[in-house]
Amino acid sequence: MPAGAVTRNTATQKLVTDYSRKEPLRSGIFGVLAVRGSDTLAQHNRRIKMVPASNVKLITTGLALKQLGPGWRFSTTIAHTGSISGGILNGDLYILGGGDPTTGAQTACSDSAGKTFASWKALLDAAGIKGIKGRIIGDPRFFKRPAHGMSWQAEDLGYDYGAGPAGLNFYQNSQDFRITPGAVGKHPNMDVLYPEAPWMSYSNHAVTGEARSSNTLYYLNSEYCPVGEFQGSFPADRKSYKLEVSNPFGAYTCAYYFYKYLLRNGLEVSGGYADVSPDGLVRTDLLFSDLGTKAPDQNTLTVLGSGRSPKLSDIARDTNFESNNFYAETMFNMLAVSMYGKADRTLSEKAVEELFGGMGLRTTGACQLVDGSGLSRKDYVSPEFFVRFLRKMDSSAVRDDYLRSLPSPGSKSTLQNRMKDASEDIKERIKMKSGSMNGVLCYSGYILSADGNNSKTIYFSILTNNVSGPSSKVAGIIDEILISLAQEP
Numbered sequence: 001m002p003a004g005a006v007t008r009n010t011a012t013q014k015l016v017t018d019y020s021r022k023e024p025l026r027s028g029i030f031g032v033l034a035v036r037g038s039d040t041l042a043q044h045n046r047r048i049k050m051v052p053a054s055n056v057k058l059i060t061t062g063l064a065l066k067q068l069g070p071g072w073r074f075s076t077t078i079a080h081t082g083s084i085s086g087g088i089l090n091g092d093l094y095i096l097g098g099g100d101p102t103t104g105a106q107t108a109c110s111d112s113a114g115k116t117f118a119s120w121k122a123l124l125d126a127a128g129i130k131g132i133k134g135r136i137i138g139d140p141r142f143f144k145r146p147a148h149g150m151s152w153q154a155e156d157l158g159y160d161y162g163a164g165p166a167g168l169n170f171y172q173n174s175q176d177f178r179i180t181p182g183a184v185g186k187h188p189n190m191d192v193l194y195p196e197a198p199w200m201s202y203s204n205h206a207v208t209g210e211a212r213s214s215n216t217l218y219y220l221n222s223e224y225c226p227v228g229e230f231q232g233s234f235p236a237d238r239k240s241y242k243l244e245v246s247n248p249f250g251a252y253t254c255a256y257y258f259y260k261y262l263l264r265n266g267l268e269v270s271g272g273y274a275d276v277s278p279d280g281l282v283r284t285d286l287l288f289s290d291l292g293t294k295a296p297d298q299n300t301l302t303v304l305g306s307g308r309s310p311k312l313s314d315i316a317r318d319t320n321f322e323s324n325n326f327y328a329e330t331m332f333n334m335l336a337v338s339m340y341g342k343a344d345r346t347l348s349e350k351a352v353e354e355l356f357g358g359m360g361l362r363t364t365g366a367c368q369l370v371d372g373s374g375l376s377r378k379d380y381v382s383p384e385f386f387v388r389f390l391r392k393m394d395s396s397a398v399r400d401d402y403l404r405s406l407p408s409p410g411s412k413s414t415l416q417n418r419m420k421d422a423s424e425d426i427k428e429r430i431k432m433k434s435g436s437m438n439g440v441l442c443y444s445g446y447i448l449s450a451d452g453n454n455s456k457t458i459y460f461s462i463l464t465n466n467v468s469g470p471s472s473k474v475a476g477i478i479d480e481i482l483i484s485l486a487q488e489p
Contacts, residue, residue, distance in 0.1 A: 010041050010042060010488060011484050011487070011488065012034065012041050012042040012481060012484040012485050012488060013041065013042045013043070015042075015480060015481055015484050016032050016042045016043075016044050016481060017044070019477050019481075020044050023469060024467050024468060024469025024470070024473060024474060025464065025467060025469075025474070025477065027466075027467075027468065028439070028464055028465060028466040028467035028468070028469075029045065029048065029050055029463075029464065029465040029466050029467075030044060030045060030463075030464050030467075031044060031045040031046060031048050031050055031382065031383040031461070031462070031463040031464075032044040032045070032046065032383055032460075032461070032462050032463075032481070033046040033383040033384050033386075033387050033460065033461050034387075034458055034459070034460035034461075034462075034485050035387055035458070035459050035460075036456060036457065036458045036459075036488070037455060037456070041458065041485060041488055042460075042481070042485070043383075045383070046382065046383050046384045047365070047366070047382050047383075047384050048382055048383075049365070049366065049367070049368070049380035049381060049382045050380065050381065050382065050383075050442075050463045050464075050465045051377050051379060051380060051437075051440050051465050052374055052379055052380075052381045052386070052435050052440075052442050052444075052463060053374045053435030053436055053437045053440045053441075053442055054323045054325075054373065054374040054414075054433065054434060054435035054436070054442075055374060055381070055386065055433055055434075055435035055442045055443075055444045055461075055463070056328070056369060056371070056372065056373060056374030056379055056381070056435070057319055057320055057323065057328045057372070057373060057374060057433055057435075058320070058386065058389070058390070058406075058433045058444055058445070059352070059369065059381075059389060060319075060328045060331050060332055060372040060373070061316040061319050061320055061328070061331065061402070061405055062389065062393045062396075062398075062402055063331075063335060063352060063355050064312060064316065064331040064334065064335065065312065065313065065316055065398040065401055065402055065405075066355070066359075066393075066396060066397075066398055067335055067338055067339070067351075067355060068312055068331075068334060068338055069312065069398075070311060070312055070313035070316075070398055070401040071311050071312070071313070072311070072312040073308040073309045073310070073311060073312065074098050074099050074100035074101070074102075074308070074309035074330075074334075075098040075100070075306045075307070075308055075309075076095065076096065076097055076098050076100050076103065076120075076168070076306060076307045076308075076309075077094075077095075077096040077098065077303055077305070077306045078093065078094070078095060078096070078120050078123045078124070078303070078304045078305055078306070078307070079093075079094045079096055079298070079301035079302055079303045079304060080092060080093050080094060080134075080301060080302050080304065081094070081134070081296060081300075081301060081302075082134065084127060084128060084129060087128055087129065087130035087131065088129075088130065088131045088132070088133055089124075089129045089131070089132045089133065089134060090133050090134065091132075091133075091134045092132075092134040092135045092136075092137050092271070092274075092282075093124075093132055093134065093135070093136050093137065093269075094137050094139050094298075094301055095120070095136070095137065095138050095139060095168055095251075095254060095255060095258065096139050096142070096167075096168075096298055096301070097138070097139060097140050097141075097142050097143075097166065097167035097168025097169065097251065097254075098142050098167065098306075099142050099143055099165065099167055099169075099330055099333060099334060099337070099343070100168075100169065100309040100330075101165055101169055101172065101309075101315070101326050101327045101330040102309050102310060102315065102327075103116060103168070103169050103170055103254060103309075104116065104169075104170040104171045104172075104195075104254065104257065105171060105172050106171070107318040107322060107324065107327075108314075108317075108318055108321075109310040109311075109314035109315055109317065109318050110310065110318075111310075113170075113171075113257060113261075114261070116307060117257070117258055117261040119307045120258065120307060121261070121262065121265060121267070123304040123305040124262075124267065124304065126304070126305070127304050129267070130267060131267060131268045131269075131270075132262075132267070132268070132269045132270065132271070133270045133271070134269070134270065134271045135255075135269070135271035135272055135273060135274045135282075135284065136255045136258055136259040136262070136269055136271075136272075136273045136274070137255060137273070137274045137275060137276065137282060137295070138168050138250075138251030138252055138253075138254045138255035138258075138273075138274070138275040138276070139167065139168060139251065139275070139276045139295065139298065140166035140167040140168040140169075140250065140251035140275065140276060141167050141276055141280070141295075141298070142166075142167025142168070142337075142343065143165060143166055143167040143333050143343040144342065144343050144344050144345075145166075145278055146164065146345070147163075147164025147165055147166050147173075147223075147248070148162060148163075148164035148329075149164075149329075149345065149370060149371040149373075149375060149376050150345075151370055151371075151376040151377065151378045152371075152375050152376055153377070155218065156375060157221075157246060158218060158219035158220050158221055158245055158246055159218075159219070159244065159245060159246060160172065160174035160175075160244035160245060160246055160326075161325045161326075161375070162246055162325070162375065163246035163247065163248075163250075163325075163326055164246075164326075164329060165250075165326055165329050165330040165333060166250050166251055167251070167343075168250065168251040168254055168275075169250040169251070169254070169326075169330075170195065170247075170250045170251075170253045170254035170257065171194070171195055171247070171250075171253070172324075172326040173246060173247050173248070173250035173253075173326065174244055174245065174246055174247055174326075175192070175193075175194070175195060175197060175244075175245050175246070175247040176192075176193040176194050176242050176243070176244055176245075177190050177191060177192060177193060177242070177243045177245065178190075178191040178193050178240055178241075178242060178243075179191075179217065179234060179240060179241055179242075179243050180240040181208045181234055181235065181236045181237070181238060181240075182208040182236075183208060183236070184208050184209070184210055184211075184236050185207060185208065186207070186208050187204045187205075187206060187207065187208065188204075188206055188207075188208050188217070188230075188234040190202060190204055190206075190230055190243075193242065195247070195253055195257065197226075197247065197249070197253065197256075199226050199249075199252070199285075199286050200226050200227070200228055201226065201227045201228075202227070202228045202229070202230070203227065203228070203229040203230070204229075204230045205229060205230060205231050206230040206231055206232050206233065206234060207232075207233050207234075208233070208234055208235075208236050209233035209234060209235050209236065210235070210236060211235060211236050211237035212235065212237060213233060213235045213236075214233070214235070215232075215233070215234055215235055215238060216232040216233045217230065217231075217232040217233065217234045217243065218230075218231055218232045219231075219243065219245040219246075221245070221246060221247075221248060222248065223248035223249070223278070225286075225287070226249065226286040226287065228245070249275070249286060251275040251276070252273070252274070252275040252286060255273040255274060255275055256273045258273075259272065259273040271284075272284060276295040277289045280294055280295050281293055281294055281295065282294070282295050312331075313401040313404070313405070315327055315331075316331075316401070316402075316405040317404060317405040319331070319405070320405045320406055320407060320413075320433055321405075321407045321411070321412070321413040321414070322413065322414065323414045323433075323434065323435075325373035325374075325375055326373075328372040328373040328374075329371065329372045329373050330372075331372055332345075332348045332352075332371060332372025332373070333345070333348055333372075335348050335351040335352065335355070336348040336350070336351050338351075339351045339354065345370075345371075348372070349369065349370060352369055359389075359392045360392070361385070361388055361389060361392065363385070365382075366381070366382045366384060366385040367380070367381045367382070367385045368380045368381075369381070374435055375437075377437075381463075383444075383461035383462070383463055384461075386444045386461035386463075387444075387459045387460065387461050390444065390445065390446060390459045390461075391459055394446070394454070394457060394459070403431055403446070406431035406432060406433060406445055406446070407431070407432070407433075408427050408428055408429075408430055408431060408432075409422065409427040409430055409432075409479075409482075410424075410427045414434050415432070415434060418434070418475065418479060419479045419482065419483065421479070421483075422479070422482075422483050422486075425450065426483060426486040426487075429447055429448040429449075429450065429486060430445065430446070430447050430448075430482060430486065431445050431446045431447075431448065432444060432445025432446065432460075432482075433445055436471065439465060439466050439467055439468065440464065440465050440467075441464045441467065441471055441474045441475060441478065442461075442462065442463040442464065443460075443461075443462050443478055443482070444460065444461035444462070444463075445460065446458065446459060446460075447460065447482070447485055447486050458485055458486075458488070460482075460485060462478050462481060462482075464478075
């Protein structure tokens with residue numbers, strides 16, 4: 001990064017210095033760097049590595065756009081065993097996942113499950129298949145397990161934001177419940193909304209608490225057994241709400257819903273639905289794999305064709321606008337696939353380091369990443385590294401796609417309620433990513449020049465850790481700093 005003396009008399013530097021000496025920031029860790037050209041507009045603890053939370057998605061989406069390309073798409077392949085005779089497939093139909101995170105999802109870029117299934121059925125129609133004497137098998141082997149980061153906290157794994165991507169996914173490997181209170185001391189009511197999962201058993205150990213008590217409801221599950229457990233307390237006076245949890249059986253769910261789609265559209269499937277277990281066995285029952293039935297090598301299957309995901313640039317936009325952990329982790333996996341030919345979380349970490357090196361970015365003492373979403377508290381990045389990375393992206397061939405992936409305050413995104421007191425001009429010029437978890441609130445990104453001169457772009461990173469004060473107060477302080485930066489002459 002170009003060297004430059006700190007402009008210590010800037011309004012923003014004075015603001016940063018003042019807030020660093022007061023609560024709630026004084027007793028936490030507060031890091032800032034904002035630069036324009038060779039001028040440093042504000043700095044404080046610029047080289048201290050901090051937990052960045054979802055600011056990590058700035059890096060994941062940027063590297064994915066550079067490595068894979070904005071127009072790149074995931075593929076899902078439809079193939080089969082056996083042979084086709086008289087319009088009947090005498091064999092199993094496989095859905096070979098290629099990592100597509102958008103299958104059955106409900107984000108802005110994704111197609112509906114019905115549209116996706118229609119495109120898959122069109123491949124069967126083109127092959128003359130009018131019935132299947134076999135099974136619909138979801139195959140998730142494209143990505144190596146584990147699906148989630150090993151340093152993610154156990155309390156996160158049961159929620160939808162803690163769902164990890166497999167080779168074949170459905171509805172972002174999540175499930176929705178409607179929760180309504182029962183009588184005090186009794187179980188709250190748990191109703192499955194979508195997707196249905198008739199193979200699951202649910203244990204409700206939660207209780208309905210007194211009125212005005214805290215909502216401590218949580219959900220536990222595992223990929224090793226089709227059982228979900230509700231624990232905690234749900235207040236008696238709370239209205240019903242949608243609880244979004246993880247579903248570790250995404251490939252099985254995808255096969256089930258495609259099986260049902262085919263039946264509704266007049267194509268009989270005699271063998272039901274199944275998936276490929278972690279041991280590589282075809283299983284129709286999640287409790288018991290069909291012993292002795294090993295899934296065939298994918299290269300031995302007869303391919304009917306493939307479906308394709310939305311463009312990566314659109315997926316990156318949804319990732320940053322919605323702070324979508326699932327999409328970010330999929331891109332993290334794909335970096336390893338594109339560079340080393342296979343998905344492995346350790347290889348993804350290696351890929352990130354190699355890509356940083358290609359950008360001329362040194363990570364020693366400045367950046368450590370173990371996932372693509374920022375859910376891990378083992379991710380550490382300094383404000384200075386974020387600014388260096390943002391500069392590199394601003395001069396890259398994918399600059400425009402990258403900028404379009406970043407929301408502005410007030411947009412329909414995680415920033416919708418940010419900077420309400422700022423003018424529309426200022427909000428429109430700010431492109432940034434938020435990041436938050438308990439005790440952590442971070443914002444990094446760009447402030448574009450009012451006259452459109454790219455040389456006047458401000459690159460900034462504002463990170464807070466271990467702050468015990470209300471997040472709303474911390475967010476208000478950061479808003480003030482950003483508005484001040486946007487008004488710097």
